[in-house]
Amino acid sequence: MKLYTINNLIALLGEHITLTDSQGSRLQLVIHSVEQGVQRVPEWEAFALYLLGQENIRVPQGSYLFEHPALGAETLFISPKSQLEYEIVFNRRVD
Numbered sequence: 283m284k285l286y287t288i289n290n291l292i293a294l295l296g297e298h299i300t301l302t303d304s305q306g307s308r309l310q311l312v313i314h315s316v317e318q319g320v321q322r323v324p325e326w327e328a329f330a331l332y333l334l335g336q337e338n339i340r341v342p343q344g345s346y347l348f349e350h351p352a353l354g355a356e357t358l359f360i361s362p363k364s365q366l367e368y369e370i371v372f373n374r375r376v377d
Contacts, residue, residue, distance in 0.1 A: 284377060285353045288329045291316045294352060299333065301360070302347040311335055311368065324376070331370040332363070341368060 291313060298310045311333040319328030335341060343362060348370075349355040363369045 286356055286358075286372065286374075288316055288318065288327055288372075290353060291329075291331055294350065297350070299353075300349045301341065302349070309335070309339060309341065314367065319371075319373070326373065327376050328373045329371075331372065333360070333368045333370070335366050335368060337366065340365070 294313045295315065297313050299313055301309045301311055303309075313331070314334045315332045317330045317332070319330060321328055341360060341362065343360065345357050345359050347355055348358050358370050360368050360370050
């Protein structure tokens with residue numbers, strides 16, 4: 283999770299990230315936007331990552347493996363926001 287930071291994700295806007303489900307099916311999502319959350323203390327980073335999916339494929343809410351060459355692989359929880367948009371919320375200690 284160390285590489286999944288707000289700055290690293292902003293640098294990847296427009297790029298694809300791969301989602302893999304528990305059956306091994308893979309889907310490419312677009313890194314669409316990143317929104318800064320409320321930070322109450324400097325040791326923590328809070329933000330939301332928004333991904334765009336495909337018109338004909340719906341991803342249910344849940345945990346999936348996400349992979350990107352610059353970020354590595356990490357299991358993250360995703361929630362649908364609309365027919366095409368998905369959200370991942372991060373609250374992480376800054377190293």
